[in-house]
Every structure is written in C-alpha cells, then in structure tokens.
Amino acid sequence: MTARTEVGLNAVILAVSDQQPRVLTVDPEQLPEIPDALGPGIKGSGLAALPSGPFDPAQDRTLELALRNWVQWQTKTDIGYVEQLYTFADQGRDPRERLGGPRVLSVAYLALIKEGTVDVAHSRWQDCYAFLPWEDWRGGKPEAIEELAAALEGWIGADGRANRRQRRERVEICFGFGDAGWDGYQVLERYELLYEAGLVSEYWLDLGDPKPRGPVFGAPMAYDHRRILATGLGRIRGKLRYRPVVFELIERDFTLMGLQHVVEALSGLRLHKQNFRRLVERSGLVEGTGRLDNRTGGRPAELFRFRREVLRERRAPGVGALAGPRAD
Amino acid sequence: MTARTEVGLNAVILAVSDQQPRVLTVDPEQLPEIPDALGPGIKGSGLAALPSGPFDPAQDRTLELALRNWVQWQTKTDIGYVEQLYTFADQGRDPRERLGGPRVLSVAYLALIKEGTVDVAHSRWQDCYAFLPWEDWRGGKPEAIEELAAALEGWIGADGRANRRQRRERVEICFGFGDAGWDGYQVLERYELLYEAGLVSEYWLDLGDPKPRGPVFGAPMAYDHRRILATGLGRIRGKLRYRPVVFELIERDFTLMGLQHVVEALSGLRLHKQNFRRLVERSGLVEGTGRLDNRTGGRPAELFRFRREVLRERRAPGVGALAGPRAD
DNA sequence: TACATTTATGCTCAAAGTGAGTATTAGTAG
DNA sequence: CTACTAATACTCACTTTGAGCATAAATGTA
Structure with a gap:
C-alpha cells in the first residue's frame, strides 16, 4: 500500500x-x-x-x-x-x-x-x-565569514572527540579554511553544512522552534527553499564555465565590462579585467558590432554580441570564469 | 482535480x-x-x-x-x-x-x-x-558512425527546406561533424537526436509499431531506459573531469595503467599514457604503495592508492580525462 | 648468458594558456 | 588644453598541454 x-x-x-x-x-x-x-x-x-x-x-x-x-x-x-x-x-x-x-x-x-x-x-x-551572504567574495572575504568560522568552530567542539576530526575536515573542505582555498561551486554543500550545524534559522524552524539558540546567518526562506536556491546558484556557477549561459541573462548588445559584471555577480568573485577580455575575445563567443556605448564615463566601450554560430563551431565553452582569471 | x-x-x-x-x-x-x-x-x-x-x-x-x-x-x-x-x-x-x-x-x-x-x-x-555503440571512440571512429551519418543525412533531407539547415546544424553539433570535433559529454543530446530521427528502435516501439521502417542503431532497452542510461553515461563522463569518482570503480590498490583503462572505458577515448601518468601523479590524487604488480607482462607496475586526504587539500580535481591528454 | 620482447616509467620540447602587470587610447568634464 | 576615467593593447614570466623519444625492469628464448 x-x-x-x-x-x-x-x-x-x-x-x-x-x-x-x-x-x-x-x-x-x-x-x-x-x-x-x-x-x-x-x-x-x-x-x-x-x-x-x-x-x-x-x-x-x-x-x-x-x-x-x-x-x-x-x-x-x-x-x-x-x-x-x-x-x-x-x-x-x-x-x-x-x-x-x-x-x-x-x-x-x-x-x-x-x-x-x-x-x-x-x-x-x-x-x-541576502540569503547566502557567505557566497559573495567580490569584495574580498565576506564579513560574515569570521563570525561563521567561529560558530562552526563551536559546532566542531560540540561533538565527541572521535567525530571532531571529521567535522573539522568537512568544514575545511566546504569553506576552504584548509590548504584548499575557496571553491565557488560548493554552494549546496556549504548550506547543508550550516543547516546541520544549526547556523541557519530553517534548522530551528524545522525543529518546531522558531527561536534559534545561537547565531544564524543569512535571511531565511520558507520550507527548504533556501536549499533549492543554493542548488541553483551552485548549478549556474558550474554551468558558466562550460556552457555559454551568461548570454541568457544579458541584452543582445553588451559591453565586455557589462558581461564581466554579470559573471562576477554570479560567481561571487572579482575577475581580472584585461584577462577576462582576452579570454572572452579569444573564445570566439562574441563579435564586436562596431557600435559604441558612451555611457561609460571614460573611453566608450564597444558593444558586443553573442555569436550563436559558436554552438556549431566549437565546444561552446562558456566564459570559464571561476577557473579563469581572478582578482583585479 | x-x-x-x-x-x-x-x-x-x-x-x-x-x-x-x-x-x-x-x-x-x-x-x-x-x-x-x-x-x-x-x-x-x-x-x-x-x-x-x-x-x-x-x-x-x-x-x-x-x-x-x-x-x-x-x-x-x-x-x-x-x-x-x-x-x-x-x-x-x-x-x-x-x-x-x-x-x-x-x-x-x-x-x-x-x-x-x-x-x-x-x-x-x-x-x-552495446546500447550506445557510437559512444566508443577508443578504437578510432566507431564503425557505426558512417552508416549513422548517412541515416542522419536522410533525416535532414526528409524535412522541408527551411528546417534542413537547423537539422544539419544540430547533427553537426551533436556528432562533431562540423569544425567542432567529437565531444564526449553530449551523450544524451545524441541519443535524443537519434530518437527524434527514428534511428533507435524505441522510437518505433513508442509509436506502437514494433518494426522499424529504416535502419536503427544500438541494442534497445525497455521503456525510456536507454535515454536514462545515456543521461548516466553523460553524467559520469562529466564528473570524471572534476571530481575523483573513478576511484569508486576500482579496487583500493591499482596500477596507473589500470586506472587509465577505467577512465578510457568510461570516456570512450584513448589517452596518451605518459601524459595520463603525469596528470594523475601531479594532481596528488594518488600515492604509491611501494608494492608492485607483476602480472603486467613487462616491467612490473607500481601499485597506487587513492589519497582520501586530497579532498581536504585541494579542489579534488578528478583525472581531467576528456579535457586531458588524448590518443596514443 | 645474451638478447629480443614487453610494459612501466622518466625526460624533453615546442605550443598554448594563464596570472599579473604596464602602456596607450578615446572619450567626458572643467 | 588639461585632468580624469574607463577601455583597449601589449608584455612577460610561468604553468599546462600534446607529443614524442629514451630508459628501466621484468619475461621468455636462442
């Protein structure tokens, strides 16, 4: 039955x-x-x-x-x-x-x-x-992260000696506290860790206890929707690298700076402008239109357009953002 | 309701x-x-x-x-x-x-x-x-592929002039007939194209017509299970690249050649042996055990083991097979 | 024992790709 | 004309990749 x-x-x-x-x-x-x-x-x-x-x-x-x-x-x-x-x-x-x-x-x-x-x-x-504040590293290490690390340290210590090692390992993998460094793709893994550690308020809501007993991070969502959002953000970050999906999010004509800002927003990382330009131009994903955008404040930027033909020509690579050129 | x-x-x-x-x-x-x-x-x-x-x-x-x-x-x-x-x-x-x-x-x-x-x-x-014979390129271009290309050409021609271009484009993208070359990841896209083109017998079964009117490729499966298999094969191929999942499929101790054979089997590609070795060793994914396997027929191969610690240390990269060193 | 055969392992080299700059250009505002 | 701003161009050291040649350590055979 x-x-x-x-x-x-x-x-x-x-x-x-x-x-x-x-x-x-x-x-x-x-x-x-x-x-x-x-x-x-x-x-x-x-x-x-x-x-x-x-x-x-x-x-x-x-x-x-x-x-x-x-x-x-x-x-x-x-x-x-x-x-x-x-x-x-x-x-x-x-x-x-x-x-x-x-x-x-x-x-x-x-x-x-x-x-x-x-x-x-x-x-x-x-x-x-707003829901996943620890995911935005564009301005350097997010403020929340120190406090978050401390709270996670508390969670590690709250377990018996045998499990502490495992917990610490997981925290280090997820948040890049070890030698690994930050990995933008593990959005879901991080949310799930915080949930388990009682550091998001959904944990307490699901327990039937609307008052969290301890610090919680980020704005909550109803049900398990924040988990779903984390899944989505992780997916789009992964996809950016190997499929030209950014272009779904921008107008037909765009400047390379505009494109970069969209990639940065999603990846949560700041990228090196000149190298980003090189990467995108060489990928053959875009073509210049010859027209200019002079709302820039400085030298006008050329307007580009996505070349749909690339889907046929190459392996449709995406902008390789996260793996690609960091920082400015 | x-x-x-x-x-x-x-x-x-x-x-x-x-x-x-x-x-x-x-x-x-x-x-x-x-x-x-x-x-x-x-x-x-x-x-x-x-x-x-x-x-x-x-x-x-x-x-x-x-x-x-x-x-x-x-x-x-x-x-x-x-x-x-x-x-x-x-x-x-x-x-x-x-x-x-x-x-x-x-x-x-x-x-x-x-x-x-x-x-x-x-x-x-x-x-x-057996179900997806066109996916195995280890012995060079699969035999079926010529016949398959001809059958697809027939499908392209069977549509009105306006749509032919689109169909040809799709075929070229999926099977790498254009400038693109073979892309091992598009397993599902290829199966779905063949299904639409009536080149797998499930197409005819779903039509209620057990006798295909034309050539069909690969052994069929019940229901839509071949589609599910294609999804799975595509996924594992993708995952190989950036997560150390191969090690789930092999014994604890293995030779690098053995590891390579597993990667080749899944990716459907032949890899360059020396470069594969370099890639795997440098990735830090494995460590030598000092012991040897002398069932090789030539010089004995060292036995290696997966280093679980890498999950903590690095970004757990996988063996980068498909993107990595091809051919021999 | 010497030697061919086989497979593992080591090494080299050119080409391409990447990270991080400095330099130049073409606009705007005063 | 000048200062300022942002876009675009170019450079350079360094790493990664694709491809091959060379050597090592087993086996079997004359």
Missing part, C-alpha cells in the same frame, strides 16, 4: 541587475494552499518563498512544459533558458505533512531571464546574497 | 571490468508489474531494463535511502557512490499509461560500484556500448 504523493514544481528564477544576482521570490502568505494552522513558522513570518506550482499529470505533458506554462502565466514573461535542477522529497520538507497532508515531492528547475521584464503582484526580486 | 501520479526510482548502476563499462540490467519479463497485455513491445521482447523500484512515501524517508535500500536488497551489495541524475515524467514514457495506469514519474539515480560483487537472479551486467 503506497501512501499519497503529490508532485510540485519549484523554480529558481535568476536574473542579474545592478551587478547583483537576483532571485524571484513570492510571499507565501499569498499562497492559498498554506493553511493558517502552520503558524508563525511559515505564515505571518514574512519569509520569502520560491514560486511554485502544481504538476498535474492530466494536463501537463512534460515537467518542463508545465513549468514554463505557469511561470509564463505568473510572470507574463517567456523564460528562455530552463534546466531541471533536482528533485526534493525528504520527509518533513513540507510542513503541511505534519498536518496530515500528503508527501510532497518537488522537482526544482533553474530558469534564467533578463530582469526588468517581470513585475507581478506578490512577487519580487531579491538579492541572492 | 489532479490525476494520479506514481513515483518510481531507476538506477543506472555502473561498473567497469575488462576495460568495458558495464551497466546492470534486469529482464523486464521478470518484473511482476508489467501486464501481459502490453504485448511484444515490452514483454516477450527480451529487452533489457534498468533495475527499478518503488518510492513509498509511507516507508522511505528520502529518495536516496529508498534507492540504496532496494538496490542493496536486490544486489546484496552496498553501493558507495550514489547521485541523483534526473527526473523523468514525460507523458507516455511508461506504456502502462496506455492501459489506464497512472502517470509514472521516475527519479533516476547513478550508482557506481566495483563489479564482481553482484550476482543476482534475473539481472546481469551488459556492456554500455
């Missing part, structure tokens, strides 16, 4: 504007399916949630079509790039289960759009790094 | 032996849940299927645990490395739907094990390249 399972869809809809990565969030208080009984943990908490929609096997031929349809309907925008992220089904991930609701399995998608086009009631763009 | 959805799990269980990548398959005739009414398309066809199991929300706390449990139960082996691949839910992907069955959503996983330990009734190891 198989108990009930319900299938939903979640979307991490990313855009970049003003050199910040943005994620589209909705206010869960506006979502009709959340019963009031769940109390301050969800409703009334003002927590941001990712937009989500149902998967109806009677209507929807494929998951991706279902997603496209309701995102289109909710945001009045065509999303270009869509990719399946991960399927979440852990017990207890949806608090409605506690009220006798069905097990909710969510298939999460990543969507990339050009910001500005979207403006919907009950939804807004928020800075991704 | 939401129609019924059932959630299942599929596993692409990979191993490497005798320099061949193997996938664990079961005989779908032995699966009780397949009704006879489905006829020659599935039952009695002798088609191989991927092992699959149910997800029962009443029992299973997480998808991964559910998967581990029934794989353990079916194969009597602990699988070490497990990773979620993709969730498949397209309408019509399970032929039981046609008989009024529920929509079946499958969460597919990739598992890596050391072969030899598994021996279960109704299941056997099969060569991955």
